Ligand SMILES: Nc1ncnc2c1ncn2[C@@H]1O[C@H](COP(=O)(O)OP(=O)(O)OP(=O)(O)O)[C@@H](O)[C@H]1O
């Protein structure tokens with residue numbers, strides 16, 4: 001399965017590079033019409049660069065002063081070119097190719113002579129494997145779209161803050177957490193609370209912010225995750241192993257709605273235990289949300305799982321309280 005996914009993604013990357021090159025061609029044509037002097041300068045620069053290379057390769061005795069002089073001329077022309085572009089209202093990088101990923105320049109691979117997958121390619125592979133719709137969902141739900149006004153000013157049990165103030169404080173705490181990522185003291189976060197309190201929204205905020213920092217993220221509901229593991233376990237062992245190693249290795253694993261997965265005797269609990277155990281040992285980051293209370297979690301999962309999940313030396317337990325904001329939205 002993963003071989004086909006990789007092939008498809010590399011085709012996507014080819015397409016992205018082709019589009020970027022076409023877009024650059026169009027910008028060049030536009031500049032050739034509107035600021036022809038820039039094109040002339042560009043040609044002069046290419047000539048000088050060729051001359052410089054020739055001197056270095058063919059005439060090893062050329063003085064370094066002569067090479068420096070050529071370089072100076074090139075630099076001057078470049079500055080002049082940028083000046084002209086800016087004068088006409090164009091951005092300085094208008095004639096440069098725009099890569100989506102500056103590390104791999106949209107090839108998917110980095111490093112020489114040993115080529116490794118770029119983080120953007122690993123992330124894309126995870127998105128496809130786990131069918132995450134990151135672009136649509138995370139564009140909608142992220143720290144910059146977080147809206148305190150969706151929460152009522154409802155007083156909360158055992159807190160001086162009302163629901164809105166509590167959520168704003170929590171948002172700020174998680175923004176700090178992400179800015180420290182991955183060097184946080186506590187590497188597991190467990191959100192508990194009833195439905196419609198903003199748990200998934202905040203998990204999405206964290207996913208986007210962590211991906212924006214260049215780390216890999218799997219974000220999946222427990223229901224989907226354990227189904228996917230189960231069906232691969234019974235159909236293709238190597239598929240199962242590759243899913244498992246991705247779940248162990250990803251920088252941040254986000255499991256939403258723990259407790260909604262189908263119970264399949266030992267399968268689910270073994271998988272969950274392996275994931276939690278391995279990631280705790282590796283000191284990796286795992287964020288979970290659940291509608292279950294702590295005692296319900298204890299009832300549902302073995303001590304081996306809950307003792308790790310509730311270990312406060314590594315886990316931040318965050319309780320969501322208040323009124324369901326979905327009901328509030330429909331009541332408006
Ligand atoms: N901070 C926020 N700003 C704007 N909209 C929000 C915010 N938090 C939640 N919402 C919206 O409120 C609705 C409910 O939030 P969310 O899905 O995060 O709740 P939940 O706690 O995960 O619920 P459940 O336990 O049922 O999964 C969603 O439509 C979500 O987009």
Ligand SMILES: [Mg+2]
Nearest residue numbers: 199200256257
């Ligand atoms: Mg949710």
